[in-house]
Amino acid sequence: EEWKERGAAVATRQEVDQNGRPVSKIVKKGVNDFHFGRTLGEGSYSTVLAATDRQIHREYAVKVLDKRHIIKEKKVKYVNIEKDALNRLTEHPGIVRLYYTFQDERSLYFVLDLANGGELLGHLKKMGTFDEECTRFYGAQILDSIAYMHSKGIIHRDLKPENVLLDEQMHTKITDFGTAKILDIKSAGGTVNDGSGAGDPLDGVEQERAVSFVGTAEYVSPELLTDKNACKASDLWAFGCILYQLLAGRPPFKAGNEYQTFQKIVALDYHFPDGFPSVARDLIERLLVLDPSKRLPIEHIKSHPFFEGIQWGKSLWKQKAPRLR
Numbered sequence: 001e002e003w004k005e006r007g008a009a010v011a012t013r014q015e016v017d018q019n020g021r022p023v024s025k026i027v028k029k030g031v032n033d034f035h036f037g038r039t040l041g042e043g044s045y046s047t048v049l050a051a052t053d054r055q056i057h058r059e060y061a062v063k064v065l066d067k068r069h070i071i072k073e074k075k076v077k078y079v080n081i082e083k084d085a086l087n088r089l090t091e092h093p094g095i096v097r098l099y100y101t102f103q104d105e106r107s108l109y110f111v112l113d114l115a116n117g118g119e120l121l122g123h124l125k126k127m128g129t130f131d132e133e134c135t136r137f138y139g140a141q142i143l144d145s146i147a148y149m150h151s152k153g154i155i156h157r158d159l160k161p162e163n164v165l166l167d168e169q170m171h172t173k174i175t176d177f178g179t180a181k182i183l184d185i186k187s188a189g190g191t192v193n194d195g196s197g198a199g200d201p202l203d204g205v206e207q208e209r210a211v212s213f214v215g216t217a218e219y220v221s222p223e224l225l226t227d228k229n230a231c232k233a234s235d236l237w238a239f240g241c242i243l244y245q246l247l248a249g250r251p252p253f254k255a256g257n258e259y260q261t262f263q264k265i266v267a268l269d270y271h272f273p274d275g276f277p278s279v280a281r282d283l284i285e286r287l288l289v290l291d292p293s294k295r296l297p298i299e300h301i302k303s304h305p306f307f308e309g310i311q312w313g314k315s316l317w318k319q320k321a322p323r324l325r
């Protein structure tokens, strides 16, 4: 009930103009426009609540950030990066959409798509491992979303099953863009330029490099550990780790502590369990490559035999998710 006492605030509604550039339309949305419900989860600096828009009776996930805590923990720039990244990623079903942001004296509010199917990590833990059909479907949805992010000049930098949420239809919604890298306009380009330099020779080079952030140990790419630079291909390394983990039930690089995990990554010290499907193994071996420019580019991943039968594009997001087995 305490949410009620907060005043309404000016909110910006994120839309894109006729040239596809994100524009913030000023709409009067505030705390009092929503009825807050159950807590969906807690982050280090946030609480995520289910909330219903009183006018249109639509349910959202509202991420509430405590200003004092963010300032104390020096996380203000992450708040701005999350907002700016999400404002550029408004046209893809596989990415949690940001509808409004508003604030009151104590908190910041992000009104987001509600993904109430939980985290992919939770489903994987429950199943142990996914079969090939499920891995193919979820891998394809995640890859399609990565391709879109990269085409908008966004590197996620912390892709992992925990950050892949599921919606009502058990389709994926990637979240957690606070640690993303937003490349400048020139590198974003319209085509899917995955920065591996597979396109024109200068692709990998002209890319602006990200600095000084390391993701989650098990999914960190070797280039982030050796020369502190992330590029779009760093997300493809994490994608390879996720595919491995869906089929094997554990990530490829995992040791007793973070330092030992890092040692395994830079030494490419991992093995496939007996019986690991060979077509998937071939794809993963072309993603878990130390040199980012030698990782399979997105368009080649899409045409790899492992994804045979996948209809890329809109139909991938219209079809029924396979029952988890």
Ligand SMILES: Nc1ncnc2c1ncn2[C@@H]1O[C@H](COP(=O)(O)OP(=O)(O)OP(=O)(O)O)[C@@H](O)[C@H]1O
Residues within 6 Å of the ligand: 040, 041, 042, 043, 044, 045, 046, 047, 048, 061, 063, 096, 112, 113, 114, 115, 116, 118, 119, 165, 175, 176
């Ligand atoms: N759009 C959403 N729909 C449903 N649940 C969500 C949504 N966004 C986040 N959650 C859940 O709320 C919890 C907190 O998410 P949040 O992104 O605020 O923090 P986090 O990124 O998980 O934690 P940290 O900030 O420490 O990285 C998570 O368990 C997540 O599963």
Ligand SMILES: O=C(O)[C@@H]1CCC(=O)N(CCc2ccc(Cl)cc2)[C@H]1c1ccccc1Cl
Residues within 6 Å of the ligand: 012, 066, 067, 068, 070, 071, 076, 079, 080, 083, 101, 102, 103, 108, 109, 110
């Ligand atoms: O960038 C914006 O859209 C506005 C601009 C005006 C404004 O004051 N804010 C909040 C800035 C801010 C960021 C972090 C803290 Cl801890 C406090 C204030 C921004 C904001 C409002 C609501 C939610 C997020 C943000 Cl960054």
